[in-house]
Every structure is written in structure tokens, then in C-alpha cells.
Amino acid sequence: MKVQFENKVMSSLLMFVDHEVTQKGEAFTDTKSNFFKIDSLFKDYHVYAAPFKQMVSDISVTGSSAPTVMTGIYVDGDGPLEVGNSGFDSINFMQGQLYFKGETDPMAGKTISGNYSIKDFNVFLTSMPEEQLLFETKLTLNPKTSDINVTTGVDSSTQTYPAIFIKDNGGRNEEFAFGGMDDTIINARAIVLGDSMFSLDAVCGILKDTVRTNMPILDQSDLNLNALGAFTGVNYNYTGSATGNYCHIDRVTVSKNIANRGDFNNLNPNVFSAFVDFELHSHRYPRQ
Secondary structure: OOOOHHHHHHHHHHHHHHHHHHHHOOOEEEEEEEEEEEOOOOOOEEEEEOOOOOEOOEOOOOOOOOOOOOOEEEEOOEEEEEOOOOOEEEEEOOOOEEEEEOOOOOOOOOOEEEEEEEEOOEEEEOOOOHHHHHHHOOOEEOOOOOOOOOOOOOOOOOOEEOEEEEEEEEEEEEEEEOOOEEEEEEEEEEEEEEOOHHHHHHHHHHHHOOOOOEEEOOOHHHHOEOOOOOEOOOOEOHHHHOOOOEEEEEEEEEEOOOOOOOOOOOOOOOOEEEEEEEEEEEEEOOOO
């Protein structure tokens, strides 16, 4: 299946929300850690994971202090070893993982470490029902960066929070102009899960203030990622890539005090939650 307009909008909304929260909230923390081997999902790849996810990858984020975007690692204290050398294939910032390629593990028996910034809020795409995500999905709190006793990496299946889950809630096409131009309306929801009311309110405020702004529509090539969704040496720059077509954010609504409306077991009693609903508009020719 080829990538369609709806796919581009949802992935672009994820990157937009990620940039807005990280930039305006300076929502990142500098840290350093070892990386620990975990089970690999890919043949001939060896995976080492940080104790946290996700890592900041956007070099356009600025502020009183810019985040540390990892481009290299240290092996037994020596380095930095850059991507593309000694079997070091790529960095998956979204998963907090390093990929090494080879029939045998080139890093076996060695200590791998690195300097990077972790996001205060992870950002994911989801298709799960809200109640299932809020109440029946076990979420793991990202450990504190000051916890020096962490000795394991986070595997790919673990859902960590604070986090923002982006979901497509449907939409419609309405006639807009002669010649076949439609106003494509997309309804999307951000499910915000915080570890405190302060952080929840801060993120909801940042997202609410995006109303009546334009959200750039990114192409997959703008992300500079390989087939595994990982960095291979070309930096990702959101503001440098966010050019061309866009969606207009016409309406943003924040909802809190979310109750358990079904027969669900609440596995996350310490999570502070809110919904942020977006109404996006794009003028396009869908039948051409």
C-alpha cells in the first residue's frame, strides 16, 4: 500500500506535537548512561537499549540550553564511535536503541555508553481505544536520570510515560471551490499522560496554543531514517524540513477529568490524563 494523505497528516502531527512540546516547553533532560543488550527483532542485528525512551533527535530545538543529540557512542570509554563504523549501523531515537550489524555481535563483552537528551514526554501513534490505553495498558514510568542503579535497557514492547499518544479520529471532505477543490477535515486526538498535574497542564497549554497556526506536512524522506526507523548519519531538522504543504489547525479543545466509563481495570492509578482534540483543515484536489 502506498502512503496516502491521511498517513502523512498523522505522522506530521506526531512530529509537530513532538517539536512544539520539546521546543516551547524545553521538555528534555540531558543525561548519560550505558546501553544494555536486549533481544533483537531483526536478523543479523544486535540491539543495545538505554534505560530510557525516547531520545531527542531534532537538532532544530533551541532554548536556554540546546539538547544533546547523539551521533556517536563510547566503547569501553574510547570514542566517540560514529554511525557507520565498526558495525555500528544506526540509532533509533524513538526506541532509545543502538543497532549493530553482523553475524556475530561486534560489541560482545564491551561496555557501551553515550551522552544524549531524553524527552520529558514521549510521543507515539496509536489506534487503541482510549479506555484501553488509559486503564488496561500497563505503563512504565521512565526512571529518573539521576538513578545510577539502572542496569537494564527498555525493550521495544514496553510503553513508558509521560507520553502523548496521537490518534486519528476520522474526518470528511467538503466542497470548497470550483474545479474540484475540497476542504479535507481531519479530526485527531492527543491522549496526554503525565506523571504530575503540573506537567499535564503545561503540555495541554502548549498544544492549546497551536490553534489558528499551520502544521507542515512532512514527507517520509524529510526524516532521514532507514527502514528500521533509525538515524544513519544525516541529522533530522524539523524546522528545516517543515516547508511546503500544510494543514491549518482550526480548533483545539482540551478535556480533563476523564472517568472510567466501562468495566476496565485501572492499571495506571498514578497517571494524570487529558484529551487534546485537533480539527485540521487542508485545501486539496483529492480526485485528481
